[in-house]
Amino acid sequence: MKLKAIFSNLALATALSAVALSAAPAFAAGKMTVSSPQDPGSWDPIDTFLVNWASVATNIYDGLVYRGPDLKIVPALATSWEELDEGKRIRFHLRENVKFHNGEDFNAEAVKFTFERLLGEEGGKGPQRSNYVAIDKVEVIDDKTVDLHLKDTDPVLMIKLAGYGAMIVPPKYIQEKGDDFFNANPVGTGPFKVTSYKPKVGIQMEAFADHWGGAPKLSELEYRFISEPATAVAELQAGRVDLVIPPTIPISMIPTIQSDPKLEIVTTAGPTVHSLRFNTRDGITADPRVRKALILGVDRDTIIQSILGGQAEAIGSLQGALSFGYDPELKPLPYDPEAAKKLLAEAGVKPGATVQIDIRGNDATLNEVVQAISSYLQMIGITATIKPYETNVLLNDIIPQGKTGAMFQQSWGGWTFDYDNTAYSMYHTGEKWNPYDDDPKMNEMLESQRAITDRAKREVILKDIAKYAAERALEMPLYNQKAIYGINKRVKDFVPAPDSRLRLTEVSVD
Structure with a gap:
């Protein structure tokens, strides 16, 4: 350091700081x-x-x-x-x-x-x-x-x-x-x-x-805890709430707020990334070919434009452009349903196979996105069922205990704006957010970069970690959404x- x-x-x-203290009203x-x-x-x-x-x-x-x-x-x-x-x-x-x-x-x-x-x-x-x-x-x-x-x-x-x-x-x-x-x-x-x-x-x-x-x-x-987005927006309109913080407001409700002369929408670039991570231990998603096929089968660019109103950027790894370790050369896999079907066939997955997607029940925007993802997967022969959970249950029980379906929502703030904070938590063996995977090569890369103070050398390793995670298709990266x-x-x-x-x-x- x-x-x-x-x-x-x-x-x-x-x-x-001292001047500010003395002048504070x-x-x-x-x-x-x-x-x-x-x-x-x-x-x-x-x-x-x-x-x-x-x-x-x-x-x-x-x-x-x-x-x-x-x-x-x-x-x-x-x-x-x-x-x-x-x-x-x-x-x-x-x-x-x-x-x-x-x-x-x-x-x-x-x-x-x-x-x-x-x-x-x-x-x-x-x-x-x-x-x-x-x-x-x-x-x-x-x-x-x-x-x-x-x-x-x-x-x-x-x-x-x-x-x-x-x-x-x-x-x-x-x-x-x-x-x-x-x-x-x-x-x-x-x-x-x-x-x-x-x-x-x-x-x-x-x-x-x-x-x-x-x-x-x-x-x-x-602070009032209002999990239902429509309720939060209604309370904002009624004047009983002054501020609604991310990630509450669905994209579809932005025009409603903007049309109210008492209210406004304020946005800023943020660290939060959204993904559907894979159960790499059980079922058809234990096969990396299947995981890659599911990613290829979803048109994320269209989802960003049609559901998110362009208020997000597609990502190739679990980080946004503000993150140290972000690699602009690592592009998201393209939408290619024919290639997806071919990989599924190679893996022996027959049309009609099912996957369960676990999500936070109060995330209205992600719910819309996953509905669209389910439709895309149907077109490549995969039937997806969506299972919503109360947020604390999903985050404190279902994911850490390895009780998810084939895919599960992982929305991550990356608050340090450093890829280490995300990657170590998601990929290192034994971490709370990694209930399924045990990869010695990944562990070695994650551990090695923490011992390096040279930012340039460390950045190279972080980019390599992102590439390796993408090669193994450990998740379906979705988007980096604005706050x-x-x-x-x-x-x-x-x-x-x-x-x-x-x-x-x-x-x-x-």
Whole structure:
């Protein structure tokens, strides 16, 4: 990691941050209500990978560093940092006079507790620990200085420290209340403080006036969990919701929102990619010829234009153009139904063979897409049945336990904008999102790139991983979709985040 080079302007960024803190106004009276399609089920940072968690919790927690909509890493709870011992140690200098929402002091011990918990037994129960295994131990130098000792190189570590599992949590609060209580009663150092959480209903927050970055402009912030897209849009139209976040809004409902003079659609390029992954262990999709045939049999370009209204780009691997490791030369397989039929015949698959496609029941857009895919597969002799699941069931039970049909929806945020975060999770043996495949060659490539700090060399390997995954036809890559927000015009100064990780400190409402 070339941290010194990357953050050569760190002193300037810190100075600007300090100016912003001193100039931050007191919050104005005003409540904003946001529609989110999913209740993550736990607000503990180590329990989740869900974008819908981050879109809320980015307002509750802080990390050592922060990455905003411009994708740049800037100081947060750490004001500065530097590499020591040839990159084997990173020293963080911590912000002073920071409090958790419960009044507990933020200090080096809180950082140590956070990472030891993440890397320990409790972290092992969730999906985040594998993202931070490069950290060997945390050493407290003094109350405001902490060292992360690394056992392995991780070229994406600084980005990971800006999100999810690396959010700093209060030691005394968790030790006194317990993990189960913390899941439903989160406490962080962020700009908003949780006042109420009703599972499956919503979470309410109030401005944290003592936040180190200054009080937010909003006095209250509410997230409502509305899984049905039509309901979310209706609530937006009625004025009971101010913002509907991705991936809720179906393409077909964009004109409805645009026709309302009180509302508007805001879009930005995002990291989210959609695919149908294959069960490579069981049934006809264990044969790579069949997998390739199913991909060739679907006209994804037509789907993007007719169903998605052009609000997406076809992909050849599980990443969009903003991802480090993206290879513009790796083109999606073309639509070729005759070649598909030939491969199916070679594999001994007779017309009328069936496949089951498992999807998230509340994803209206993907549901339309899969209906079209089913029709295309019918034309090459494959009968597809579509099985919708409640999102948490699909993501926490069906996929990780290897209980899917032949194909299953994998929509992935790729929030680090680095292909490693996607590829390692999807393809390495033993990972939660890889219930079926065990490929030593893939494992070796995935592991080798994590030890390389030379960006050019590492990029070559990441591109090779994408090519190898495509050669093996591990999934049917569908598209990289824009992040689509529906918003009431009474909301001011809203900046759409590519990864839906919204920090709503500067937003106000009329």
